[in-house]
Amino acid sequence: MATTLKLYEQIAKVLRENIHTGLFVEGDKLPSIRQLVSEFEVSISTVQQAYHQLEMEGLIEARPKSGYFVAHKMDSPDLPITSRPAQRPIEVSQWQDVLEVLLAKEDKQKVQLQHAMPNMKVSSLSPLLKKMSWLMRQQAEISLPYCDIKGTLALREQIVEIATYSGCVLHPDDLVITSGCQEALSVCLRAVTEPADIVAVESPSFYGSMQAIKAANLKAIEIPTNSENGLSLEALELALEQWPIKAILVTPTVNNPMGFSMSEADKKRLYQLAQSYDISIIEDDIYGDISYQSPRPKTIKSFDEDGRVLLCSSFSKSVAPGIRVGWIAPGRYRDKVTHIKYVSSSMCPTLPQLAIADFIQSGAYARHTRKVRLLYKQGRDHLIQCIKQHFPIGTRISFPQGGYILWVELDKRYDTVKVYAQSKKSTVSIAPGTLFSATGKFRHCMRLNFSEKTALEREQGIIELANLIKQQDND
Amino acid sequence: MATTLKLYEQIAKVLRENIHTGLFVEGDKLPSIRQLVSEFEVSISTVQQAYHQLEMEGLIEARPKSGYFVAHKMDSPDLPITSRPAQRPIEVSQWQDVLEVLLAKEDKQKVQLQHAMPNMKVSSLSPLLKKMSWLMRQQAEISLPYCDIKGTLALREQIVEIATYSGCVLHPDDLVITSGCQEALSVCLRAVTEPADIVAVESPSFYGSMQAIKAANLKAIEIPTNSENGLSLEALELALEQWPIKAILVTPTVNNPMGFSMSEADKKRLYQLAQSYDISIIEDDIYGDISYQSPRPKTIKSFDEDGRVLLCSSFSKSVAPGIRVGWIAPGRYRDKVTHIKYVSSSMCPTLPQLAIADFIQSGAYARHTRKVRLLYKQGRDHLIQCIKQHFPIGTRISFPQGGYILWVELDKRYDTVKVYAQSKKSTVSIAPGTLFSATGKFRHCMRLNFSEKTALEREQGIIELANLIKQQDND
Numbered sequence: 001m002a003t004t005l006k007l008y009e010q011i012a013k014v015l016r017e018n019i020h021t022g023l024f025v026e027g028d029k030l031p032s033i034r035q036l037v038s039e040f041e042v043s044i045s046t047v048q049q050a051y052h053q054l055e056m057e058g059l060i061e062a063r064p065k066s067g068y069f070v071a072h073k074m075d076s077p078d079l080p081i082t083s084r085p086a087q088r089p090i091e092v093s094q095w096q097d098v099l100e101v102l103l104a105k106e107d108k109q110k111v112q113l114q115h116a117m118p119n120m121k122v123s124s125l126s127p128l129l130k131k132m133s134w135l136m137r138q139q140a141e142i143s144l145p146y147c148d149i150k151g152t153l154a155l156r157e158q159i160v161e162i163a164t165y166s167g168c169v170l171h172p173d174d175l176v177i178t179s180g181c182q183e184a185l186s187v188c189l190r191a192v193t194e195p196a197d198i199v200a201v202e203s204p205s206f207y208g209s210m211q212a213i214k215a216a217n218l219k220a221i222e223i224p225t226n227s228e229n230g231l232s233l234e235a236l237e238l239a240l241e242q243w244p245i246k247a248i249l250v251t252p253t254v255n256n257p258m259g260f261s262m263s264e265a266d267k268k269r270l271y272q273l274a275q276s277y278d279i280s281i282i283e284d285d286i287y288g289d290i291s292y293q294s295p296r297p298k299t300i301k302s303f304d305e306d307g308r309v310l311l312c313s314s315f316s317k318s319v320a321p322g323i324r325v326g327w328i329a330p331g332r333y334r335d336k337v338t339h340i341k342y343v344s345s346s347m348c349p350t351l352p353q354l355a356i357a358d359f360i361q362s363g364a365y366a367r368h369t370r371k372v373r374l375l376y377k378q379g380r381d382h383l384i385q386c387i388k389q390h391f392p393i394g395t396r397i398s399f400p401q402g403g404y405i406l407w408v409e410l411d412k413r414y415d416t417v418k419v420y421a422q423s424k425k426s427t428v429s430i431a432p433g434t435l436f437s438a439t440g441k442f443r444h445c446m447r448l449n450f451s452e453k454t455a456l457e458r459e460q461g462i463i464e465l466a467n468l469i470k471q472q473d474n475d
Numbered sequence: 476m477a478t479t480l481k482l483y484e485q486i487a488k489v490l491r492e493n494i495h496t497g498l499f500v501e502g503d504k505l506p507s508i509r510q511l512v513s514e515f516e517v518s519i520s521t522v523q524q525a526y527h528q529l530e531m532e533g534l535i536e537a538r539p540k541s542g543y544f545v546a547h548k549m550d551s552p553d554l555p556i557t558s559r560p561a562q563r564p565i566e567v568s569q570w571q572d573v574l575e576v577l578l579a580k581e582d583k584q585k586v587q588l589q590h591a592m593p594n595m596k597v598s599s600l601s602p603l604l605k606k607m608s609w610l611m612r613q614q615a616e617i618s619l620p621y622c623d624i625k626g627t628l629a630l631r632e633q634i635v636e637i638a639t640y641s642g643c644v645l646h647p648d649d650l651v652i653t654s655g656c657q658e659a660l661s662v663c664l665r666a667v668t669e670p671a672d673i674v675a676v677e678s679p680s681f682y683g684s685m686q687a688i689k690a691a692n693l694k695a696i697e698i699p700t701n702s703e704n705g706l707s708l709e710a711l712e713l714a715l716e717q718w719p720i721k722a723i724l725v726t727p728t729v730n731n732p733m734g735f736s737m738s739e740a741d742k743k744r745l746y747q748l749a750q751s752y753d754i755s756i757i758e759d760d761i762y763g764d765i766s767y768q769s770p771r772p773k774t775i776k777s778f779d780e781d782g783r784v785l786l787c788s789s790f791s792k793s794v795a796p797g798i799r800v801g802w803i804a805p806g807r808y809r810d811k812v813t814h815i816k817y818v819s820s821s822m823c824p825t826l827p828q829l830a831i832a833d834f835i836q837s838g839a840y841a842r843h844t845r846k847v848r849l850l851y852k853q854g855r856d857h858l859i860q861c862i863k864q865h866f867p868i869g870t871r872i873s874f875p876q877g878g879y880i881l882w883v884e885l886d887k888r889y890d891t892v893k894v895y896a897q898s899k900k901s902t903v904s905i906a907p908g909t910l911f912s913a914t915g916k917f918r919h920c921m922r923l924n925f926s927e928k929t930a931l932e933r934e935q936g937i938i939e940l941a942n943l944i945k946q947q948d949n950d
Contacts, residue, residue: 095814102624102817120619129615136611140604143827144595144795149577179654182821195670195692212818217670320619324824339570342577343687345820346657349799349827352618 007042008049015050019059019070030060030068056294056370058377074381077388077397080258080409080445082226087239089198089221092214092438098207101431111461113448114429116256116405118290119375120320124368128319132355143351149342151177151327152353158360159327165295166253166288167302168311170329176341177348180326181286181314186212187344188310188328189249191336192280193218197246200239202231204407204436204445206256209249209284213438220438221245227398227407230255230262233269240277247280253297254287257407257436257447259380259400261291267300274308280333285313286326289369291402292377307332315356317403318369323352376404379450379458386459387448390466392473404451407433409444410469416446419468426468428461482517483524490525494534494545505535505543531769531845533852549856552863552872555733555884555920557701562714564673564696567689567913573682576906586936588923589904591731591880593765594850595795599843603794607830618826624817626652626802627828633835634802640770641728641763642777643786645804651816652823655801656761656789661687662819663785663803664724666811667755668693672721675714677706679882679911679920681731684724684759688913695913696720702873702882705730705737708744715752722755728772729762732911732922733882734855734875736772746778755808760788761801764844766877767852782807790831792878793844798827851879854925854933861934862923865941867948879926882908884919885944891921894943901943903936 005013018024031039036047051068054060061071101114136143150156156172163170178184185208193199195217201210203222213220221239224232230252239245252262252270262270274281283300291297301311310333314326325348330337359365380400387397387408394411410416420432433445450458480488493499506514511522526543529535536546576589611618625631631647638645653659660683668674670692676685678697688695696714699707705727714720727737727745737745749756758775766772776786785808789801800823805812834840855875862872862883869886885891895907908920925933 099624099813099817106620115621117620120616125619129618132618133608133611133615136608140608141595142797143604143607144600144797145581145592146796149574179820182817183819186818186820190690208818208821211814215665215815215818321621321822322617322619322825324820324822338574339686340690342574342657343661343683343690344658345654345661345799346683347797347799349824350797352824 008046008053011036011040011042011047011050012053015054016057016059024070026070026072028070029066030070032067055374058292074384076399077384078395080227080396080398080407082224082232084224087221087235087242089219089243090438092210092220094207094435094438094440095211095214097432098211098435101435104429107429109427111428111453111457111464113450113461113465114431116317116449117451118317118320118404119372119451122368122372122375124364124371125320127362127364128355128359131358132351135351135354142354143349145350146347147350147353149347150175150338151348152350152357155325155353155357158357162289162360162365163329166285167298168329174329174331174334176328176330176334176337177353178314178326178328178341179345179348180316180321180324181284181312182208182212182326183341183344184312184314184326184328185209185249185282185284186216187337187340188282188312188330188333189213189216189218189247190340191330191333192247192282192310198243200236200245200248201438202250202255204257204433204442205249206251206284207435210438213249222438225258227258227260229266230260231270233266233273236270237273240273240279245277245279247282248274249282249284250300251284251286252300253285254291254400254402256287256403257405257431258398259403259406260398261293261297261401264298267298268303271300271303271309275306279308281309283309283311285311286317287403288313289318290373290376292373293401301329304331310337318372319356319359319365323356324348325352325356373402376402376451379404380406382455383448383450383458383462386462390462392466392470405447405449408446408448412444414444414469414472417443418472419446419465422468422471423465426464428464430465483521483528486511486515486517486522486525487528490529491534499545501545501547503545504541505545507542528769530849533767549859551874552859553870555702555871555873555882557699557707559699562696562710562717564694564718565913567685567695569682569910569913569915570686570689572907573686573910576910579904582904584902586903586928586932586939588925588936588940589906591792591922591924592926593792593795593879594847594926597843597847597850599839599846600795602837602839603830603834606833607826610826610829617829618824620825621822622825622828624822625650625813626823627825627832630800630828630832633832637764637835637840638804641760642773643804649804649806649809651803651805651809651812652828653789653801653803653816654820654823655791655796655799656759656787657683657687657801658816658819659787659789659801659803660684660724660757660759661691662812662815663757663787663805663808664688664691664693664722665815666805666808667722667757667785673718675711675720675723676913677725677730679732679908679917680724681726681759682910685913688724697913700733702733702735704741705735706745708741708748711745712748715748715754720752720754722757723749724757724759725775726759726761727775728760729766729875729877731762731878732880732906733873734878734880735873736766736768736876739773742773742775743778746775746784749783750781754783756784758784758786760786761792762878763788764793765848765851767848768876776804779806785812793847794831794834794840798831799823800827800831848877851877851926854879855881857930858923858925858933858937861937865937867941867945880922880924883921883923887919889919889944889947892918893947894921894940897943897946898940901939903939905940
């Protein structure tokens, strides 16, 4: 279907081609808005829209009071090597280590590289806080009764809207609101498995979902995962042939902890594999809306023909975790998911749901995610520079396609569990790699967060961390 | 240990004895405050305190502008007959019926006798709403980050305080905050059992906990329960001898749906039974703080010597369900409970926890529960009168010792599932008895709520309901 490009898209297209053909190169200043207005005979806002589009694509960057410049392309760093976990179902351990990290008191003095917490100081969150405050002042009594068992309709309607950007056509009845993504994942796992079943996971993968596997009396089979392309589909197929796997739990878009986004083609292949072996897919899309790509990548759910994909998400990473609003699009498992969500924690509080619904409907959510995406992308590039500069030779770094966490693989002689232990007395905090394995692998890796601090603070943190690591050369 | 009675307690004691010996009889006006001030040579506030104490005990009642009178004693109605459920472990069914009730849209025009919802229009809730509104206006940003994995310390400290009234000596570290009591029960069940284990429950019992048993792949064994004394300890012991029961889930204080409170002696015996057979007790105390007794009855947890009791509660019934703040005192299962709570829904929102902590600390929670206890007790007496007057002969009614729900047992020829179906087109809503059995028993029973409407509205609802029931005489 041929579509006519809008004016601003035409201008963006011309500029994009000029950059790709090398007419403008890295660091070049682009024509001023005034110049383009007269050249194309369009309004100022049309040119602004064109520049905004290219900025979203990461092709150009705005410098305050100087205009627009062709962005510096970040060379992808030396990437971590594909993980090679044991290909057999195992019981998840590591809870004591996870608990220790969860219990760690936040020390405001420290450079916090440990928790996957978003930046909550950005001004684009103000409309949400204002709305919550307004609701509480004007309609505090709505916070008293239970809400609908599936969640407030106003919010489910707005989630239907934002899900279209990931290629999903949903209906409010297809959604169940949860207490964050953790509850979503936990409920979905219980909905599609029986105790002692086997669930395939990426390796490394998020400790919260692995602990949910443990608590549901399931076994995990860790599938090798590549920091560039994601889950190895070949390894998955081998595992599917060999073991009676019941479901696969994946974070294919802006993965935690690696940051990769699987290609659309690979997502399709993964879905087809699930079809062939008749297993269900629990898709964790919690970072999807803060992918650096525009438009954001499609979900596996968007290819779902027979309802076997349970899409889980929340506003914890894109907005704030304390809001505790997550959701499930459970496909054919809707009734089971509704049951388990009800027994898990009954209904969700109404007020945060209404505030988020308003945040989305007013356009403030879109503005906020646009803003933080740029912020996080700059954070990524800066953190990678710092690591390259200060960490020992042989360090490999993942190259996240969104969000604010990355994965560092040190030379095998280094022990990040030891670094982690030492970091407690230092000015920096990290998440050791072992948390992201069912059985304590990745002992030379770590996950670092780059959402919160200033560039200067982050660099200081990285220098401190590099010193802790290099101390091991003397052991 | 001999303790000296305070002045007001001495006066209350004299008056109490005068009532018990018949010096004052039902309906008699008691001496005015002025008279007692001069007779006992004490301050006005001391006499007021004495009268307040007796009012709490239900012995006397205040009539506006007239003074204090000896309360009319409500004769306990014809009580339901002890249930005789099948004494073998069974799978819980009934989810579709529970779901239908949960999905029912609230119709403000209807006399709502169905849901166990507290009265949320009382002015004594204002301090909570004001605090929430203030927090949101002044400190909205505290709603953004995660709170402590076990819940906000300020709240845990306050729960330690109120738990002393039920005889418990706890420490903030002994507590885990949850998303309401449903999450508390669900987490505890998973913490003390393995899939396929057997859990003993009262019969009838709360559908939410039975559905949690179902979702955790457990079997329930229903223990006969008497509407006056509660769980039959003889039947429980027989079941314990015969089956490998892992845990017992009970609501021994202001039971849902019956309203009884087990005696302290029976609670102790139940605990000793649990010790002998080495099983754990999940004690649901959600209605405990709105018992009509003053001081409120002790929990089984208060006798716990070896940490086998997991005490679950929340502010859903005593304050408001939409707040979603519950808690567990998990005893020796603390680590397992912390793990399962974390995977279940991660941390709880901070702001409602702070608001509740303030509500308790300021004394407003005590004032509120004192107020609603009296309100609910009047509601109980009125509803029982209405039922006696309008329902068919042979109706038996439980005599709740707190809260705002009671259990009605009709003659066996009546079918409350049919009444429930017809009530959907009527002006009244009920909860059919079948919801409170694992396998659809109690088809001639129903649970009625008396928290919300005015006496007039409730009577109209009861008349409508009586008509629906009596229609069956013509079938």
